[in-house]
Amino acid sequence: MNTIAVIHTVDEASPHVVAFVEVNEDMSLHEKLEAGFVLTNSINGRWWDNKEVTPMFDGKTCRSTTIGDHVLVDHLKYEVKPEGWFPVN
Secondary structure (H helix, E strand, O other), X not given: OEEEEEEEXXXXXXXXXXXXXXXXXXXXHHHHXXXXXXHOOOOOOOHXXXXXXXEOOOOOOOXXXXXXXXXXEOOEEEEEEOOEEEEOO
């Protein structure tokens, strides 16, 4: 298993890690990014209740991951955009 970080950037001046997500190390980069996105979205329940997720946010709730947020995989950061995933410099 690999641990990836999900970073919310949209609602605050500074980015902050909201979750660590466990993904299979055999997944492709794209699959890891997608898993981080899907597992931090409240689709069928609160995303922080997903067993693969370790929530890192303050408070009782946290919004879902959205366009403009980042996912960190193997020391490389990617931004969610409408067209897909793009590296962050």
